[in-house]
Amino acid sequence: MSELNDIIHQPLRLKIMAALNALPKGKGLEFSHLKKLTGATDGNLGAHIETLAKANYVAVTKAFVGKKPQTTVTATAAGRSAFAKHIASLREIIESGN
Template structure:
């Protein structure tokens, strides 16, 4: 049985997880691109990424590209499973399966 995921359900985190879930497994997205997709401020996005990373849902890689700092984010296998379970839970509610 799938359960409500309080961590993922927050609107900005749900958008982050949905964007990353739509990407091929192991694919990374740059912070600035994710910021544009989600529509969050840098500070807000950073805080939500940290929360998801602390729960093992995201992997964050920081490096330099052309002498500029770069942050890339990817969904972990744990994160993908958690997102899929949460989406299934929400679909069950919509389809009348209840909670």
Template sequence: MKNAQPDRLIHQPIRTRIMAALAPLARGSLLEFRDLKTLTEATDGNLGSHLTALETAGYVRISKDFHGKRPRTRVGMTEQGHAAFDAYRSYLRTLLDA
């Protein structure tokens, strides 16, 4: 644990909340942006910028489509994201148990 470092991308509080909200979903499942916004208590713009950072890192995938005539944005965690979040949780457990 001496040299262990947290994943700096996930370590930011809103990103931690995003990953925590997405982690329990079944693999391949997507969560609607509005629901993620509620769970993370983030503003539209703030949530959008954090999602962009996570998407660029390959941790989440963003799907944009239409539900009827309304635009819809949904977010899911990638396999790389699951692995990174599992490692981050392991880091935190080790830190807290030390």
């Protein structure tokens, strides 16, 4: 059996990383867009983004668009690399037949 990245493998964090990795490098998703895509609540999503940010897998930027605050989450290079390794591990498990 393969070793998995526990930080990424948690269901909501896996969705967050999958969504961010579907974007071109350097591009991020707004918090509200990410919330809609993952179906998570504000608090839950915020907590899991924080966990990913602490692991340096995502970068969080806050800005004002007009008078509205806008939070954007972007996968870092380390996050993309860890996610790619995680997918490789998942494929390995399937191919190994365990």
